[in-house]
Amino acid sequence: MQALEYFLIPWLDLKLLFLVAAGTFAGIYIGAIPGLSVTMAVSILIGFTFTWDVYPALCLMVGIFMGGVYGGSRTAILLNIPGAPAAIATAMDGYPLAQKGLAGEAIGIATVMSFVGGLIGIAVLAIAAPTVSEFALTFQPRDYMLLALLGILLVGSLSGESLIKGIFAGAMGLLIGTVGMDPLTAEERFTFGFTQLWGGISFIAVMIGMFGVSEALAQLHHIDKQAVKQKIGRIVPNWSSVRKYLPLSLQTSSIGVIIGALPGTGGDIAALMAYDHAKRVTKNPEVPFGQGAKEGLVAPETANNAAVGGAFIPMLTLGIPGDAVTAIMIGALFIHGLNPGPMLMIDQPQMFWFITGALMLANIFMLIFGLTGIRIFTKIVEMPRSVLIPLILLLSIVGSYAVNNSITDVYWMLAFGVLGYFMKTYGYQLGPVILGVILSRLLDDNWRRAILSENGSLAGLFKGILTSPLSLVLFTMVVLIFVSQTPVWRRLRRKAGIPATSHDQDTTGSGA
Amino acid sequence: MHDKRKRSAGELGFNGLLFLGSLILLWNAYKISGFESLSSPGSLPMAVAFAMVVSSGLILLENFRTPDRDGTVFLRDILPPVIIVMMLFIAGYAVLLVPLGFLPTSFLFLFLSILYLQRGGLVFAVSVSLFALICVYVVFRVIFTVLMPAGIVPEGEILAAIGRFFGGAN
Numbered sequence: 315m316q317a318l319e320y321f322l323i324p325w326l327d328l329k330l331l332f333l334v335a336a337g338t339f340a341g342i343y344i345g346a347i348p349g350l351s352v353t354m355a356v357s358i359l360i361g362f363t364f365t366w367d368v369y370p371a372l373c374l375m376v377g378i379f380m381g382g383v384y385g386g387s388r389t390a391i392l393l394n395i396p397g398a399p400a401a402i403a404t405a406m407d408g409y410p411l412a413q414k415g416l417a418g419e420a421i422g423i424a425t426v427m428s429f430v431g432g433l434i435g436i437a438v439l440a441i442a443a444p445t446v447s448e449f450a451l452t453f454q455p456r457d458y459m460l461l462a463l464l465g466i467l468l469v470g471s472l473s474g475e476s477l478i479k480g481i482f483a484g485a486m487g488l489l490i491g492t493v494g495m496d497p498l499t500a501e502e503r504f505t506f507g508f509t510q511l512w513g514g515i516s517f518i519a520v521m522i523g524m525f526g527v528s529e530a531l532a533q534l535h536h537i538d539k540q541a542v543k544q545k546i547g548r549i550v551p552n553w554s555s556v557r558k559y560l561p562l563s564l565q566t567s568s569i570g571v572i573i574g575a576l577p578g579t580g581g582d583i584a585a586l587m588a589y590d591h592a593k594r595v596t597k598n599p600e601v602p603f604g605q606g607a608k609e610g611l612v613a614p615e616t617a618n619n620a621a622v623g624g625a626f627i628p629m630l631t632l633g634i635p636g637d638a639v640t641a642i643m644i645g646a647l648f649i650h651g652l653n654p655g656p657m658l659m660i661d662q663p664q665m666f667w668f669i670t671g672a673l674m675l676a677n678i679f680m681l682i683f684g685l686t687g688i689r690i691f692t693k694i695v696e697m698p699r700s701v702l703i704p705l706i707l708l709l710s711i712v713g714s715y716a717v718n719n720s721i722t723d724v725y726w727m728l729a730f731g732v733l734g735y736f737m738k739t740y741g742y743q744l745g746p747v748i749l750g751v752i753l754s755r756l757l758d759d760n761w762r763r764a765i766l767s768e769n770g771s772l773a774g775l776f777k778g779i780l781t782s783p784l785s786l787v788l789f790t791m792v793v794l795i796f797v798s799q800t801p802v803w804r805r806l807r808r809k810a811g812i813p814a815t816s817h818d819q820d821t822t823g824s825g826a
Numbered sequence: 827m828h829d830k831r832k833r834s835a836g837e838l839g840f841n842g843l844l845f846l847g848s849l850i851l852l853w854n855a856y857k858i859s860g861f862e863s864l865s866s867p868g869s870l871p872m873a874v875a876f877a878m879v880v881s882s883g884l885i886l887l888e889n890f891r892t893p894d895r896d897g898t899v900f901l902r903d904i905l906p907p908v909i910i911v912m913m914l915f916i917a918g919y920a921v922l923l924v925p926l927g928f929l930p931t932s933f934l935f936l937f938l939s940i941l942y943l944q945r946g947g948l949v950f951a952v953s954v955s956l957f958a959l960i961c962v963y964v965v966f967r968v969i970f971t972v973l974m975p976a977g978i979v980p981e982g983e984i985l986a987a988i989g990r991f992f993g994g995a996n
Contacts, residue, residue, distance in 0.1 A: 362966055362970040363970065365972075476885075478881050478884055478885055479885060481877060481881045482844070482877075485877040486878060488874040489874045496867035499867045501859065503858050504854055504871065527916070531909055534906075534909050534943075698944070701940055703943065704943070704955075707915075707919075707939070708919075708935060711919060712932075715974070724920045731916075735909075736840055740834065740837050754870075758870045761865075761869070761870055762870075
């Protein structure tokens with residue numbers, strides 16, 4: 315009963331209600347405008363909302379997250395440009411539908427199905443998270459250490475062209491996180507004699523640089539690309555077509571929640587897997603896949619929104635982010651003095667139920683805004699990049715300055731922006747960097763705790779890992795990721811006929 | 827996961843720099859506490875710096891072994907003039923932000939970059955940057971109450987005056 319009370323806080327407070335609505339509305343547009351991404355928006359927003367109370371700040375960010383994941387589908391359908399990585403699969407059948415003049419119908423189905431997916435994701439979050447966090451209390455420091463490693467490795471291996479570049483990016487993030495005074499011994503690490511570095515590098519500066527500035531710089535390559543206009547008819551789908559796809563949407567939602575809940579995997583991978591699943595289970599589609607099959611639209615759209623609820627499970631119960639966006643959300647929680655992890659559910663259950671309530675509310679607003687206001691939408695999406703990019707850069711600078719009122723942070727942000735731009739250009743993933751920065755402290759603490767509890771013996775640690783079922787599973791997964799990158803595995807995959815998941819390097823908006 | 831890709835312009839140099847940087851960081855990590863114990867403050871930094879050296883070394887090696895170039899030109903495809911100019915603009919913005927203050931610097935930045943990216947259209951650039959600046963200012967300064975460097979514009983006094991004006995009108 316108490317839980318319900320906390321759950322309803324954002325529903326009953328007019329200000330919070332408005333903030334969730336505003337966040338969702340903004341999120342839909344941010345997700346839809348090619349060149350703006352949820353990661354970018356949330357990281358810049360942390361800089362502006364850190365003076366707020368935690369409730370309103372969370373409302374705004376939850377709304378943007380939910381709206382943004384959905385918003386990417388709009389441009390995927392209308393322009394064949396996924397506004398966010400999670401919408402890559404949506405474009406495969408969504409754009410052909412638009413070409414046939416069925417853009418309105420496609421958007422309508424995508425919206426309703428995103429709502430269904432979101433609903434299931436949140437339901438699973440509400441049911442599973444308390445159990446997971448109880449289970450997480452039995453975790454040893456070595457398990458946390460392995461989980462953190464697993465998360466970084468998964469993001470590194472799944473989101474880019476090579477694991478080795480992912481490892482480099484993750485290690486770099488971890489190293490950035492260690493800069494400053496060691497929290498345990500006050501020893502200086504990587505300060506190079508500068509007192510300014512004692513407090514470490516602000517992770518917000520790193521985030522905004524990597525996802526704001528570097529993305530904006532990369533967008534300059536496409537400055538002259540023109541948006542294609544589409545005619546949009548009826549949007550609200552009829553009940554019969556919703557009912558027809560409901561069974562499929564339930565299946566793909568479960569895929570979405572599970573993939574979303576795995577550390578390191580987010581909506582983009584969930585969507586691709588769901589698309590693959592739909593292709594396998596739909597025996598006789600009315601229209602072949604890739605040419606405008608509605609199944610191909612339903613599957614990724616339910617899955618990527620279901621993944622949002624899923625992604626919050628490891629984030630809130632273990633403190634391990636599922637992808638770049640949740641990594642940034644964790645950063646936001648840190649800023650507000652919260653410490654996501656199993657203790658959050660015990661010490662501050664209201665925070666968990668509040669977030670769940672806000673997510674649910676955002677999901678409803680997404681449905682409302684998704685089915686209305688399409689005409690203004692097409693206007694906003696056509697905003698020229700020559701205006702958009704300077705604005706992103708301006709907000710990046712203001713956002714990074716505002717956190718500590720420090721110009722040093724702005725310089726760091728710019729430096730990471732330029733570094734991120736080159737890393738992106740040469741095929742390095744930026745998601746692992748952010749995960750590394752966020753998880754650095756957790757990894758450092760738990761590694762030292764784990765090794766101290768074994769009296770500094772590495773053999774003792776390994777013995778511990780091999781004798782505990784949980785540690786063994788995690789350890790095996792870490793090893794498997796390395797094995798999966800060896801030529802033997804790739805040959806096996808090719809034999810089995812599984813295509814390698816490739817990500818369009820040109821997709822606008824950067825997610826994981 | 828491409829099986830083989832060609833080398834882009836400047837890629838070898840960039841990977842080389844990353845490798846060099848990783849080596850320097852590893853040396854610095856070693857200096858924190860050396861091989862004192864596995865739980866010393868330098869252990870994680872050393873481990874991750876080592877991972878950086880190994881991974882960047884492998885990337886560099888693989889890169890070195892692929893002589894095929896993909897036909898990209900560094901100053902055209904990787905770092906075209908438009909990106910250099912915008913990098914300079916933001917660097918200039920960051921430098922001028924504190925001495926000049928938020929409003930004039932932001933206006934200057936928006937105006938110049940829109941003018942440059944749009945290739946002309948003076949009226950468009952002025953009006954759009956003014957409008958955008960007002961929106962940004964209202965949203966972030968007034969709603970989000972973010973403190974920005976005031977610089978040469980007596981922003982506080984102006985805000986107070988506006989407040990008094992409306993306060994008095996009521």
